[in-house]
Amino acid sequence: MFFNTISRQNQSIFISNRRFLSSLLRSSSKLQDYGFKPPPSLPKNPNSTSQTAKPTTKNPKPPYRPPSSLDRTGQRPQRSNLPFDFRYSYTESNSSVRPIGLREPKYSPFGPGRLDRVWTGVSAPAVDPTVKSVEENVGAEDTAAEKARKERERILGEPLSLAERKILVERSQRNKTKRQVNLGRDGLTHNMLNDIHNHWKHAETVRIKCLGVPTVDMKNVCTQLEDKTGGAIINRQGGTIVLYRGRYYNPKKRPVIPLMLWRPHEPVYPRLIKTVIDGLSIEETKDMRKRGLAVPALTTLAKNGYYGNLVTMVRDAFLTEELVHIDCKGLERSDYKKIGVKLRDLVPCVLVTFDKEQIVVWRGKNYSAETQCLSNELVSLDDTGNCDSEEDLEYKLATKLLTVICLHSLRKHQHHLNKCPV
Structure with a gap:
C-alpha cells in the first residue's frame, strides 16, 4: 500500500509539469503575431558580423633583435690617432713580459672590422705589426710620441697658480661634486679613458678613487693617468687623485677612443712560483716554504683596500727578518698573485709560495741592509x-x-x- 501511494504522487507531479510546459509554449507562440522589423542601421541578426566590414589588418611587428657586437652592417672601422697601444689595462699589464700562449683566438674586443688596428691577442699596436722594416716602426713611434707631447703641453697651458689649484681641488671634494671615476682591481682600463673625457665635458677636474691591487704602485698609476689622458694631477691624498684637463681643453676636439665591447681573456704567462728556488736545493726550498707559512703575518690585506704602504713595510721587515709573510684571506687568487708580482719587482724579493691564500717572500742571499735602507728612504721621495x-x-x-x-x-x-x- 505504501509503494502504491508514492507512485500515484509521482504521476500527479509529472502530469502537472507537462501542463505547465504546454501552457508556456502556447504563450510564447503569441510573440510571432507582432510584426517587428529592425531598422536599416541595425543588422537583422545582431550576433552575426556584417559581411561588408573589412577586418583591419596591421603589419606584424618585427621580432626584437638584440644589438650584436658581431653585426657589421653599415659600420666603418674607427680610426684613432692616439700614439699608444690599446690594452685592456695600462697599469696591470707589462708590455716587457711576453706571454707563452693565448687562451682564445685573436678575436678583437672592439668587434670584428670595427677598428683599423690589428689585435695581437694582448693589445692593438699603434704601429702596424706587419711592417717588415723596423726603422719605419721606430721612426713612426717617435714622431707620434713627440707630436702627442707637444699637443699635451699646448692643452695644459701655463702652470696653475697656488690659488687656482686650491680652488679646483676644493671643487673636486666629495661634498662638492659626485664626478668620480673608480679605479679598481683591473687598474686603468681602456674604457676608463672615455669616462674621464666624458666628465671633462662639464668640469675642469675629475676625482679618481683608487683601491685594490693597483695602489701597491701608485707612482705607476699616476704616470699612466697623465700619459694616457693628457691631463695633469694637481692633488693626491692616498688613493684619491684629482686630474686636471688643462686650460685649453676643447671637448669637441677630444681624441677618438673606441670602446672595448668585452674583456679579453688573460694570456698564458710563465709560472710565478718555481719548483726549486734559484740557489737552493729541493729540501731547502720545502723547508723555507714551511717556515714562511709559520712566521707571524706582517699585515692582513683587506679586500679592495689601499695598499700604498705595503712595499715600504716589506722593506722595513727585511732589515730584521729573512722571510716576510702577508695574510691575503678573502682576496681573489688573481689579486694576490698580482700583488706578489709587484712586490717582486718593487722591493725586490723572491716569491716563495702563494699557498693557503698567503704571500711569502724571501729577501734573497745577496741582501744588503745599507742599500735597502737607502732605497727605502728614496721611495718616500x-x-x-x-x-x-x-x-x-x-x-x-x-x-x-x-x-x-x-x-x-x-x-x-x-x-x-x-x-x-x-
Missing part, C-alpha cells in the same frame, strides 16, 4: 702629490734628500764603530 705649489715641492725634495744623506752617513759611521774592537 715619490710621495710629492700633496704639494700645493712648486716651491713646496722643491722644499720637500730638498728636505728628503738631506735626510737620506744624513741617515746614510750615520749608518756607515755606526757600522764602522761596530767593527772596531773594544
Whole structure:
C-alpha cells in the first residue's frame, strides 16, 4: 500500500509539469503575431558580423633583435690617432713580459672590422705589426710620441697658480661634486679613458678613487693617468687623485677612443712560483716554504683596500727578518698573485709560495741592509702629490734628500764603530 501511494504522487507531479510546459509554449507562440522589423542601421541578426566590414589588418611587428657586437652592417672601422697601444689595462699589464700562449683566438674586443688596428691577442699596436722594416716602426713611434707631447703641453697651458689649484681641488671634494671615476682591481682600463673625457665635458677636474691591487704602485698609476689622458694631477691624498684637463681643453676636439665591447681573456704567462728556488736545493726550498707559512703575518690585506704602504713595510721587515709573510684571506687568487708580482719587482724579493691564500717572500742571499735602507728612504721621495705649489715641492725634495744623506752617513759611521774592537 505504501509503494502504491508514492507512485500515484509521482504521476500527479509529472502530469502537472507537462501542463505547465504546454501552457508556456502556447504563450510564447503569441510573440510571432507582432510584426517587428529592425531598422536599416541595425543588422537583422545582431550576433552575426556584417559581411561588408573589412577586418583591419596591421603589419606584424618585427621580432626584437638584440644589438650584436658581431653585426657589421653599415659600420666603418674607427680610426684613432692616439700614439699608444690599446690594452685592456695600462697599469696591470707589462708590455716587457711576453706571454707563452693565448687562451682564445685573436678575436678583437672592439668587434670584428670595427677598428683599423690589428689585435695581437694582448693589445692593438699603434704601429702596424706587419711592417717588415723596423726603422719605419721606430721612426713612426717617435714622431707620434713627440707630436702627442707637444699637443699635451699646448692643452695644459701655463702652470696653475697656488690659488687656482686650491680652488679646483676644493671643487673636486666629495661634498662638492659626485664626478668620480673608480679605479679598481683591473687598474686603468681602456674604457676608463672615455669616462674621464666624458666628465671633462662639464668640469675642469675629475676625482679618481683608487683601491685594490693597483695602489701597491701608485707612482705607476699616476704616470699612466697623465700619459694616457693628457691631463695633469694637481692633488693626491692616498688613493684619491684629482686630474686636471688643462686650460685649453676643447671637448669637441677630444681624441677618438673606441670602446672595448668585452674583456679579453688573460694570456698564458710563465709560472710565478718555481719548483726549486734559484740557489737552493729541493729540501731547502720545502723547508723555507714551511717556515714562511709559520712566521707571524706582517699585515692582513683587506679586500679592495689601499695598499700604498705595503712595499715600504716589506722593506722595513727585511732589515730584521729573512722571510716576510702577508695574510691575503678573502682576496681573489688573481689579486694576490698580482700583488706578489709587484712586490717582486718593487722591493725586490723572491716569491716563495702563494699557498693557503698567503704571500711569502724571501729577501734573497745577496741582501744588503745599507742599500735597502737607502732605497727605502728614496721611495718616500715619490710621495710629492700633496704639494700645493712648486716651491713646496722643491722644499720637500730638498728636505728628503738631506735626510737620506744624513741617515746614510750615520749608518756607515755606526757600522764602522761596530767593527772596531773594544
